[in-house]
Amino acid sequence: MTVLFYASAAVATVASLLAVTRTQALHALLYLVLALFAVALCFLSLGAPFLAALEVIVYAGAIMVLILFVMMMLNLGPESWARERHLLPRHAWLVPAIMASALVLLTLFAVLSAPQQATQAASVGPKAVGVALFSTYLIGVELASVLLLVGLVGAYYLGAKK
Amino acid sequence: MSGTLDVIVRMVLTLALAMASASMLVWVERRLLAAFQDRYGPNRVGPFGLLQLVADSIKLFTKEDWTPPFADRVPFILAPTIIVATGLLSFAVVPFTAAGALVDLNIGVLYFLALSSLSVYSIMLAGMASNSKYSLLGAVRAAGQMISYELAMGLSVASVVALAGSFNLREIVAAQEGLPYVVLQPVAFLIFLIAGLAESKRSPFDLPEAENEIVAGYHTEYSSMKFAFFFLGEYLALVLFSSIATALFLGGGNGPWLPTIVWFAIKMAAIIYVFIWVRATFPRVRYDRLMAFGWKILVPVAILNLLVTGALVVARSAGG
Numbered sequence: 465m466t467v468l469f470y471a472s473a474a475v476a477t478v479a480s481l482l483a484v485t486r487t488q489a490l491h492a493l494l495y496l497v498l499a500l501f502a503v504a505l506c507f508l509s510l511g512a513p514f515l516a517a518l519e520v521i522v523y524a525g526a527i528m529v530l531i532l533f534v535m536m537m538l539n540l541g542p543e544s545w546a547r548e549r550h551l552l553p554r555h556a557w558l559v560p561a562i563m564a565s566a567l568v569l570l571t572l573f574a575v576l577s578a579p580q581q582a583t584q585a586a587s588v589g590p591k592a593v594g595v596a597l598f599s600t601y602l603i604g605v606e607l608a609s610v611l612l613l614v615g616l617v618g619a620y621y622l623g624a625k626k
Numbered sequence: 627m628s629g630t631l632d633v634i635v636r637m638v639l640t641l642a643l644a645m646a647s648a649s650m651l652v653w654v655e656r657r658l659l660a661a662f663q664d665r666y667g668p669n670r671v672g673p674f675g676l677l678q679l680v681a682d683s684i685k686l687f688t689k690e691d692w693t694p695p696f697a698d699r700v701p702f703i704l705a706p707t708i709i710v711a712t713g714l715l716s717f718a719v720v721p722f723t724a725a726g727a728l729v730d731l732n733i734g735v736l737y738f739l740a741l742s743s744l745s746v747y748s749i750m751l752a753g754m755a756s757n758s759k760y761s762l763l764g765a766v767r768a769a770g771q772m773i774s775y776e777l778a779m780g781l782s783v784a785s786v787v788a789l790a791g792s793f794n795l796r797e798i799v800a801a802q803e804g805l806p807y808v809v810l811q812p813v814a815f816l817i818f819l820i821a822g823l824a825e826s827k828r829s830p831f832d833l834p835e836a837e838n839e840i841v842a843g844y845h846t847e848y849s850s851m852k853f854a855f856f857f858l859g860e861y862l863a864l865v866l867f868s869s870i871a872t873a874l875f876l877g878g879g880n881g882p883w884l885p886t887i888v889w890f891a892i893k894m895a896a897i898i899y900v901f902i903w904v905r906a907t908f909p910r911v912r913y914d915r916l917m918a919f920g921w922k923i924l925v926p927v928a929i930l931n932l933l934v935t936g937a938l939v940v941a942r943s944a945g946g
Contacts, residue, residue: 490701490754497747517736525743526773532750533769536762589732590793 469509476502487548489535493528500524511587633728640728644717648861653678655902662906683854691850694756701755706845706852709748709859712741713866720869721796721878723887734795735787738870739780742825746772748859749834749844756847764843767913768834771824774920775831779821781928782814785935786874795870799878806877813931815875817924819900822867824920826860828901830908831916868897 479499486492500523508516538544597605653668653675660667669675693702719734721727731737746769753765787793789810790801798807808815824831835843845856872878872893879886911919 490698494701513733514736517733517740520740521736521743525740525746529743529746529750529769529773532754533766533773536750536754536766536769
């Protein structure tokens, strides 16, 4: 399981980097989907199969598909790739790269200096997740549903306008 | 070691059976459609035309495998493999035999839903990478319809999960020992079948490949084995949906006298027969009506069904 975790974490990191650096939107999106898959595998290896399945269904299977759906309508061609390349010249990467590597170093330091604990291999089933969501985290769930309702009403208003 | 061998044998058997039944369905469907329409259908190659499949495969193998110069190469080649891969991977959780599925997954139902939602990528990538307007139109239609009906399908499955109290397909089948869920959940069964028709893009929901409007839809630019993969993927989806419907609503392999796998096959065949019957009976739906039906009728009914089921489950567990 540890091997699976580190392998999928590596894939997630590389795929996320490629998702940012690709100039063709379609390829960037495919790398992002790959990264989401890898993150789902990370969850699975940490003993959260329910979360892993939801990650694939919700993020890879629904949200990314909707973004792809919009991209289909945009008719992005070679001109847009050239424009994208023009938007991101070499020197534009410099400052973000420095900041990101500082963050990576800090995170590494924090992880390495923390007391080592044995990771518990216990797998958390769907029922346990459901019970936790509707007891301990009930307020969070309710707030999220209110937020979604706001989004729904907003979309309805915008759609019904004309 | 023998355990590993056993697993490998079961894997190969499951995959071979899935592939074989999906390819045989091409012939079965053509013969049945012919019977419905008072024709003979393919009956020349071998006894009853059974070898039609061989003839078709030779034709597809020997055709020129062409990638259009205007296509986005990698996604273009990736697309047909995704639909077959997601289809075959899903069979891992179908409990064909008494011993259960290949993988006794605790979240089997979610696994199936996840893979079926991923198969949309195959169609969308094919449509976008082909760089052709007919492919794009077909893919837009397919994606819209699959996303919409996935919701209704998930909700109809959720009411079964609520009744059985488990995402595990083996446990769901075991919970139907006395009474199959089709009796308790007729509405969910119907929604699941309709959504299955839409998800596998079969008539009357075959607008993504409506040949009189958009040539062949998302696989217009495909030829030879890549086209065959899309073809195979669609029939795999048909076999998969009928097997999942059998496990969720018809009590899987439960039944008297005959062995589990035979009962499972009989129930599956009945559902596949209905799917082909529907194709022979109903004309294609108009696209706006298809979407309106999905969102304004199917989804609300599924939510209502789930609400009532949930209330009953809670009332029952509170009462005793």
